[in-house]
Amino acid sequence: MRTAPTILHLDMDAFFASAEQASKPSLRGKAVVVGGLGPRGVVATASYEARVFGVHSAMPMAQARRLAPNAAYLVPRFGFYRSISEQVMALLRALSPLVEPLSLDEAFVDLEAGRAAWDGESARRAGERLRADIRAVTGLTGSVGLAASKMLAKIASERAKPDGLVLIEPGSERTLLGPLSVRTLPGVGPATGDHLRRAGITTVDEIAEAGEDELVRLVGKAHGHALYAMALAHDERPVVAERETKSVSVEDTYDVDIHDRVRVGLEVQRLADRCVRRLRGAGLSGRTIVLKVRRYDFSTLTRSETLRGPTDDPGVVREAAARLLDSVDTTGGVRLLGVGVSGLADYTQEDLFAQAAGEQVDLLEEEHTEEEDGEGEQPALVERRWPAGHDVHHRGFGHGWVQGSGLGRVTVRFETPGDVGPGRVRTFRTDDPELEPAQPLPLVTLDTGEPADGSGQLVPPPEDRRPVGPPAVSAQPSSEPASLPKSLSGRDGGGATSRP
Numbered sequence: 051m052r053t054a055p056t057i058l059h060l061d062m063d064a065f066f067a068s069a070e071q072a073s074k075p076s077l078r079g080k081a082v083v084v085g086g087l088g089p090r091g092v093v094a095t096a097s098y099e100a101r102v103f104g105v106h107s108a109m110p111m112a113q114a115r116r117l118a119p120n121a122a123y124l125v126p127r128f129g130f131y132r133s134i135s136e137q138v139m140a141l142l143r144a145l146s147p148l149v150e151p152l153s154l155d156e157a158f159v160d161l162e163a164g165r166a167a168w169d170g171e172s173a174r175r176a177g178e179r180l181r182a183d184i185r186a187v188t189g190l191t192g193s194v195g196l197a198a199s200k201m202l203a204k205i206a207s208e209r210a211k212p213d214g215l216v217l218i219e220p221g222s223e224r225t226l227l228g229p230l231s232v233r234t235l236p237g238v239g240p241a242t243g244d245h246l247r248r249a250g251i252t253t254v255d256e257i258a259e260a261g262e263d264e265l266v267r268l269v270g271k272a273h274g275h276a277l278y279a280m281a282l283a284h285d286e287r288p289v290v291a292e293r294e295t296k297s298v299s300v301e302d303t304y305d306v307d308i309h310d311r312v313r314v315g316l317e318v319q320r321l322a323d324r325c326v327r328r329l330r331g332a333g334l335s336g337r338t339i340v341l342k343v344r345r346y347d348f349s350t351l352t353r354s355e356t357l358r359g360p361t362d363d364p365g366v367v368r369e370a371a372a373r374l375l376d377s378v379d380t381t382g383g384v385r386l387l388g389v390g391v392s393g394l395a396d397y398t399q400e401d402l403f404a405q406a407a408g409e410q411v412d413l414l415e416e417e418h419t420e421e422e423d424g425e426g427e428q429p430a431l432v433e434r435r436w437p438a439g440h441d442v443h444h445r446g447f448g449h450g451w452v453q454g455s456g457l458g459r460v461t462v463r464f465e466t467p468g469d470v471g472p473g474r475v476r477t478f479r480t481d482d483p484e485l486e487p488a489q490p491l492p493l494v495t496l497d498t499g500e501p502a503d504g505s506g507q508l509v510p511p512p513e514d515r516r517p518v519g520p521p522a523v524s525a526q527p528s529s530e531p532a533s534l535p536k537s538l539s540g541r542d543g544g545g546a547t548s549r550p
Contacts, residue, residue: 052198054169055217056162057289058177059195059203060142062184063212065155066095066131070124070439072189072493074451075465076472081105081121083114087438088305090385094126098212124439130490131155134188141183145176148289155192158200160289170196170219177215189467189493197223199285201236223283228255235280242269257281298332299340300324301388307346308384315375321389322371326364334394335360339370342388343378350386351378360395367391434480436460443488447476455480467493 062068066084071077081100085093091111103118115123135154142149142157146164151157161167167176177194184192191213195206198220205227210216218226227234232252233243246252249268251260258281266274279285300321308314318341329335340354353374361367371389436442436455442462443449450464450473460480465473478485 051220051284051286052162053220054162054167055173055196055198055203055220056160056167056169057197057200057203058145058159058161058173058180059197059200059207060138060157060159060180060184060192061195061204061207061211062138062155062190062192064095064097064101065134065190066126067097067100068190069131069134069493070122070127071097073130073467073490074439074463075467075469076463077122081118082124083111083118083121084124084126084439085111085114086303087111087123087125088303090303090305122439125437127440127490133490134190134493137187138184138192141180141187145180148291150289150291158203158289163289170217174215174217177217181213181215187494199223199283200287200289201280201285202226202283204236205230205234227281227283228253228258230254232257235277237273237276242273245269254281295332295334295394297340297390297392297394298325298329298334298336299342299388299390300328301342301386303344303386304384307382308380308387309382311380314380314384314387315372317387318371318375318389319368321387322368323364325389325391326362326367329362329391335362336391336395337361337393338391339367339374340388340390340392341371341374341378342386342390343375343380343384344386345380346383346385348385353377354392356393360393436480441488441490443486444476444478444482445484447474449488449491450476460485466491468495 067082070082070084071080079099080097081103082097083093083100083105084095085091089112093105093107093109093111093114095107096105096109096114100114100118100121103121105114105118105121111123114121131154138155139149139151139157142159145166146159146161148160148163149157150159161173161176167173173196177196181192181194184190193207193210193212194215195203195208195210195218196215197203197206197218202218202223206216206218230253231243232238232246232254234254235257238246245268246257249260251257251268257265257277260268262274262278265278268274269277302317302321308317337358337360338354338356340352342350342352344350355370355374357366357370367389436452438452438454440452441449442452444462444464447462447464449466450462453461453463453475455461458480459477460482461475461477462485463473463475
């Protein structure tokens, strides 16, 4: 491990919920829950105000509503969050060429590689400047951890939450880690934690005292060696700028179990098409087709088939997914379906499993069903959907967001990120011609010559503020960090509405 705390871990605070609060003045300081709003939706992020009631990420949305019935429940706006994430990642890359994104709101940075820090004092200055720049550019807050290793930097950022900075001095790691729960260590989940607890091991100190041989006996060779090394604060993992995409997948959770086998097959075909769209959008192809089925009793089955060569042909993926579905019993009902492609490559080759005719199968667009009301009559119009929390624009009232919808009505609060107080509320018919979906407004507007942080001082571009270390500090060459995360996946939230 290095001798200076020059590895930085940034974790944005309650990212999705904080972005929603920043864009909606009426929600600032209030409980906000973002996630799938259907009966089987789950919480993606909860604001700190909602966490007071016990709401947390990955909790079933129905349980969250019982704990915090008066919270605002919003459908995620992933495009909006992604745009903010790009701003944050740009600030990180201004510090160093070695940035390892873990998700939209989390990343490691090697400050030494960018000559942004070379000792504890310079690392702290870099961390504080980063937090100030993030607030100025996005209006949001992030917590920063600084340490000599990735594991400790992540632990430090957790201790810094919310909106703080914690630096772990080299040499103090064992003292810090000792009394912490075993769950603090990476890779120790509920199952491993319970297994260790039954063996009388509940703290990191007790892991170290148990010894490597005992840990190998308890949790296996690979995991045992890794746990013992982490308990001794040994972590030599470097910050890796390019993270290889492992898989591309999509899945849907259904509000009501699907029992009809034909419907299940059609859903799998639709998911296969969506998966290929993501695959092609990323410029990739893959050899292994994966089908995921969660049944009525919560049992989850995964089936896979490996082709002779990589493909991005929707017909091939659909046929493989259908073959995999044939081996799964869905008699009792299905609550979740997913289709994925792994074994990725950046090229394709003629797939020998393609149909003999070799005909080109185009990607299917999302199906739009039309029902006729009688002979010669026009198809019935499908009612427009207005997801809770999403942006709209009204010709008369301007920009706003959907508070809730149902029974042919949609309630909108008209306000923008720059407003100092809550905006007014109006209700319209869902088919009102003057109401249209809109793009999110930026949280912060950085106009030339205008203060960007409210302090009366201009915020210089991050690249002009990067400290330059002593000549002895060498920067490791690196290619530009990949824009793709480790896994590209898509999950749709439920279609229910939130309360006004």
